[in-house]
Amino acid sequence: MKRCAVLDDFQGVAAGMADxxxxxxxxxxxxxRDHLADEAALVSRLKDFEIVVIMRERTPxxxxxxxxxxxxxxxxxxxxxxxxIDAEAARARGVVLAGTPSLGYPTPELTxxxxxxxLRHLPREERNxxxxxxxxxxxxxxxxxxxxxxxxxxxxxxxxxxxxxFGMTVIAWxxxxxxxxxxxxxxxxxxxxxxxxxxADIVTIHLVLSPRTRGLIGTREFGLxxxxxxxxxxxxxxxxxxxxxxxxxxxxxxxGAGLDVYDVEPLPAGHRLRRLDNVVLTPHLGYVVxxxxxxxxxxxxxxxxxxxxxxxxxxxxx
Numbered sequence: 363m364k365r366c367a368v369l370d371d372f373q374g375v376a377a378g379m380a381d382x383x384x385x386x387x388x389x390x391x392x393x394x395r396d397h398l399a400d401e402a403a404l405v406s407r408l409k410d411f412e413i414v415v416i417m418r419e420r421t422p423x424x425x426x427x428x429x430x431x432x433x434x435x436x437x438x439x440x441x442x443x444x445x446x447i448d449a450e451a452a453r454a455r456g457v458v459l460a461g462t463p464s465l466g467y468p469t470p471e472l473t474x475x476x477x478x479x480x481l482r483h484l485p486r487e488e489r490n491x492x493x494x495x496x497x498x499x500x501x502x503x504x505x506x507x508x509x510x511x512x513x514x515x516x517x518x519x520x521x522x523x524x525x526x527x528f529g530m531t532v533i534a535w536x537x538x539x540x541x542x543x544x545x546x547x548x549x550x551x552x553x554x555x556x557x558x559x560x561x562a563d564i565v566t567i568h569l570v571l572s573p574r575t576r577g578l579i580g581t582r583e584f585g586l587x588x589x590x591x592x593x594x595x596x597x598x599x600x601x602x603x604x605x606x607x608x609x610x611x612x613x614x615x616x617x618g619a620g621l622d623v624y625d626v627e628p629l630p631a632g633h634r635l636r637r638l639d640n641v642v643l644t645p646h647l648g649y650v651v652x653x654x655x656x657x658x659x660x661x662x663x664x665x666x667x668x669x670x671x672x673x674x675x676x677x678x679x680x
Contacts, residue, residue, distance in 0.1 A: 364435075366391045366413035366666065368659075370420040379652075380659035385666045389413065397421070397628060405430045412436065415662050418649065420627065422446035428455060436669050440464060440649075440658035442679050445571070449680040458669060459678040462661035469648035470520035473566055473596045476620030477504075479642045480592050481564075486639075502590075505529035510562025512578070513597070514539055514549065518568035522549050533558055536569060559586040564594065571598035579603065584610040590617040596648045599624040604635075611638050622648050 366385070368376050371393045382391050392411075397420065398404050404421070408414060408431055415438045416423070423437065425448045434457050439447065442461040452459055479485060483499035490498055509525040511518045511534040518534065525532045526548060534544060535552040544551040552558035555578075559565060565587065569575045579593070580603035587593075593616060595602055604625045610616050618640040624633075627646055635641060665675040 363387065364389045364412040364670075365410060366415065367408055367411040368393045368415045370397050370417050371395050372397070375655065376415075376659050379655045380663045382663060384663050385670065388670055389666065401427055401430075409433065413438070413666060415659075415666075416440070416444075417658065419444060419446035423452070424448050425451035428452055428457065436460065436666065436675075438462075438662040438665050439678060440654075440662070442676065444678060445680060447678070447680065449678065458675060459680075460662070460665035460669070460675040461678040462665070462676065463657050464649065465651070465654050465657065466516045467520055468651045468654060469596050470517050470524070470568075472622060472644070472648045473517075473521050473568075473594055473620075474524055476594050476596070476622065476642055476644065477564055477566070477592070480594070480618050480620045485642055507531070507563040508533060508561050510534070510552070510558040510565045511549070511568060512536060512555070512558070512565065513568035513570075514543055514547065515568065517597075518566075519547050521566060521568060522547050533561060537574065555583070556586055559583055560588075563588065563591050565591060566594040567597045567601055569597055569601060571601055576600050577603050579607075581606040581609070584615055587616050589615065592616065592618045592620065594620040596622040599627070608634050608638070611640055614640070618642075620644075622646055 366389050368391060372395060374395050376393050398407060404427060410433060412433050413436045414434060417440050423446065428448060428451050436458045437447065437452060438460045440462050441464040447459065449459055482501035486499060505528060508531045511522055511532065513536045514522065514534040522532050522534065533550045533552045535555050535558040539551060541551050578601050584606060607619065611619060620642045622644045623646055635643060661676065668675050
């Protein structure tokens, strides 16, 4: 019998999101709710498993880890791309990399939740209500303000359409963004990143993390933004220089931030971001919806079944 480890099942729901009986009795499945960041601890846990199912980039699989897991034969990830896996090292060791479909629209929906929570001070006022207080803040409207979108792909395009529905002026920029794409969505193309940052009341990031986007927003960029502008990041934490962001928030150089992603996840309990009163923080919830989980775990089971039967699996495209 082969063994399968399902990692980082934070909410303890993976068992109910798919029919794991489809791979029984050939495979014994174990679900782990805790997160192990230490490589030695991961090796100790996984050394006897032939199959591992991971959720997005919660647990990276670099070459150093893969080399210490000689029994590993099949690595299943949610989504069809996972840059936290050293795909070259995995394939060199004969490990099959399998992926799943992923819905795009949950993250834009959360983006608007963060924007509205920031502008209407929802976390503070909700807490005040529970503590017996009433109306301590004054919010601001969306209509007539400028939404600046960094990245106008599938997710950024959805965010743009909602911004237009709110009556906002929508501008966008990325290194490869074309006028044709902007015209398709009825969005204005900013001439440069600096122009977008200077004009926008709300800056929202929808870019893939890569060497050219890592640290894209730093001290210089925060200096270009309006003092009451807010930054929203539901993409990847390292696109924003975290130290520069904290400095801008602490000095009130910008109005606030809505963050769903961080340099280190889970965010450490004593992290400075947790102590700031001008941020709205969520624990990487952008993709965490039942519809996605059913696709992630359901197709992972299908991949395992196909692999056991010698049939093709959905191979990851890194």
